[in-house]
Amino acid sequence: MKKYWQALILLGLITFLIVIRIPLLFSNGVINGKPSITIVQAQNSLPSQGEIAPTTSENTDQQDSPVTFNGETLFTYSSEVQGFSAKKRAERATQEIAAIANNFVIPIDSLTIVKLEGLRVIATEENSVFTLIEADAQAANRPLDELASEYLQKVKTAIAKYREQKEVKIPVRRIISAAIEVLAMLLLLVLLKKILNRIYRQIESWKTSLFRPLKIQNLQIFSVDQEANLLLGLVKLLYWGIVTLILFIYFSLLTRYVPQTEKLGDTIFNHLYSLFLNAGRAAIAYLPNLFSILLTVLIAAYIIRFCKIIxxxxDGGTLSIPGFYQDWARPTERLVVTLIGAFSLVVIFPLLPGADSPAFRGISIFVGALFTLGGASAIANLVGGFIIIYTRAFQTGDRVQIADVKGDILEKTILSTRIRTTKNEIITIPNANLITSNIKNFTTAMRDIEQPLIVHTIVTLGYDVPWRQVHQVLIEAALASPLILDQPAPFVLQTALGDFSVSYELNAYTNQPSLMPDIYSQLHQNIQDKCNEVGIEILSPQYSALRDGNQNTIPEDYLPQDYLAPGFRVNPFTQIFKKSAHQDHQQQPPE
Structure with a gap:
């Protein structure tokens, strides 16, 4: 703290000494700047001889017009130049001499005589001060060169005298005022430092009460210390910006106490004033647009909040709208929020600063071209995503079959759908492809119409097996499966009467479509067990015809202990006798 006070005091003393000693730098032209234009350029900028030739006037008695400076008459004009009367010439010369005298940067010795044909120009390295023509020399009854030298010397003497008067020590009142301003500046800086320290302590206390780590799931973006350091950095940046502004303002004010630096102070102050004035005017002019932006954001925020409540x-089931399904709530909410945000941006965009600039227009054209050239497939997938949502084709977790892909819906996004197959394969299908494919959903019946899914399998058996027995056996096999429902009861349909076999379709109800592979496996196991228990062979009829006399295909566990495989039954004579008897019967005459 002691070092801080020492630095402030040292800063104040240095500032005060600079303000007091600056006049010495500008006295007697010590600081000689390089000429910004040459004498030749000054000559070229002067009027031609014809332009300054004296005009003929009916009133030859021209009144003398004095050129005065600092209460002293330096010389007089009695002749007029074309377009300029003697009075105007005197006024202009007086103004130029006063301007040079007050500009301590211009050395007195820089005043020289530029000789042109018929006139003499007293000029500095930058511009002309006044001119003398032959008529002026004739009025003074002196040669033109001698008159110009005399007038130049008078001007130099008057300016030197004026500057000596200005270079007198600064009055005590100004010194006291400057000292008070320096003291006020130091007190203001001390106050700002105390405010800064208090803000620092407050931010440190917020570490345990206000700040929380910024995380995205398990990823920590900002820790508490990083948030505090960021806020401290912003406060420190604001502090040094205010300090710099204060130093500039006080420096401009202090330099105005010294005549030699008054112009410098005015320049600094005018720059700062114009800067803040322009910024203030721009801010005030932007207030209507800012109000419109805030109003648009406020209205959009309240509309979004109201939509989220609805x-x-x-989604929670407390509000129902006829024809609007509950699972549409979240997608529709995202769609409505997106549309409201897009509409708000369309309204706000023209009100932003620089919205009419070429940069903003270029960005708009680039984004439009990007969507036009490369967004066709994305837009198709986007539209397909909304169609899938509002047709309620499936939901996340449903067991579906799309084309030759069967599995559970793992993720449903606005652009694509991901399916996990029974082999744990993840398949991504663009939504544009979904709207052109048939989608078979095994879960919708349970959810929408509260009807269980029917699983079915087909068994072909020979005509020698009684169909009633087959129905009973298949139903018992279905009921023996733990994933099959007792009610509604399973049923069997005879779907085809083939040349050698009958097709039996077993239909059973289940409420767990996601376990379809296990259900079918259990059904097939139970069908084999039940058929074996009652002695029904599940064989193709063709194989059965060719293997007559072979070992039964029923597992040995289900066969009697005294079972023997029958031999081949070949009875050709029986077939012949049956055929002959049939023919004799047909030949007998009717009674």
Missing amino acids: FNAI
């Missing part, structure tokens, strides 16, 4: 109620 959609939360629909």
Whole structure:
């Protein structure tokens, strides 16, 4: 703290000494700047001889017009130049001499005589001060060169005298005023430092009460210390910006106490004033647009909040709208929020600063071209995503079959759908492809119409097996499966009467479509067990015809202990006798 006070005091003393000693730098032209234009350029900028030739006037008695400076008459004009009367010439010369005298940067010795044909120009390295023509020399009854030298010397003497008067020590009142301003500046800086320290302590206390780590799931973006350091850095940046502004303002004010630096102070102050004035005017001019932006954001925020309340109620089941399904709530909410945000941006965009600039227009054209050239497939997938949502084709977790892909819906996004197959394969299908494919959903019946899914399998058996027995055996096999429902009861359909076999379709109900592979496996196992228990062979009829006399295909566990495989039954004579008897019967005459 002691070092801080020492630095402030040292800063104040240095500032005060600079302000007091600056006049010495500008006295007697010590600081000689390089000429910004040459004498030749000054000559070229002067009027031609014809332009300054004296005009003929009916009133030859021209009144003398004195050129005065600092209460002293330096010389007089009695002749007029074309377009300029003697009075105007005197006024202009007086103004130029006063301007040079007050500009301590211009050395007195820089005043020289530029000789042109018929006139003499007293000029500095930058511009002309006044001119003398032959008529002026004739009025003074002196040669033109001698008159110009005399007038130049008078001007130099008057300016030197004026500057000596200005270079007198600064009055005590100004010194006291400057000292008070320096003291006020130091006190203001001390106050700012105390405020800064208090803000520092407050931010440190917020580490345990206000700040929380910024995380995205398990990823920590900002820790508490990083948030505090960021806020401290912003406060420190603001502090040094205010300090710099204060130093500039006080420096401009202090330099105005010294005549030699008054112009410098005025320049600094005018720059700062114009800067803040322009910024203030721009801010005031932008207030209507800012109000429109805030109003648009406020209205959009309240509309979004109201929509979220409605959609939360629909999603929670507390509000129902006829024809609007509950699972539409979240997608519709996202769609409505996106549309409201897009509409708000369309309204706000023209009100932003620089919205009419070429940069903004270029960005708009680039984004439009990007969507036009490369967004066709994305837009198709986007439209397909909304079609899938509002047709309610499936939901996340449903067991579906799309083309030759069967599995559970793992993720449903606005652009694509991901399916996990029974082999744990993840398949991504663009939504544009979904709207052109048939989608078979095995879960919708349970959810929408509260009807269980029917699983079915086909068994072909020979005509020698009684169909009633087959129905009973297949139903018992279905009921023996733990994933099959007792009610509604399973049923069997005879779907085809083939040349050698009958097709039996077993239909059973289940409420767990996601376990379809296990259900079918259990059904097939139970069908084999039940058929074996009652002695029904599940064989193709063709194989059965060719293997007559072979070992039964029923597992040995289900066969009697005294079972023997029958031999081949070949009875050709029986077939012949049956055929002959049949023919004799047909030949007998009717009674």
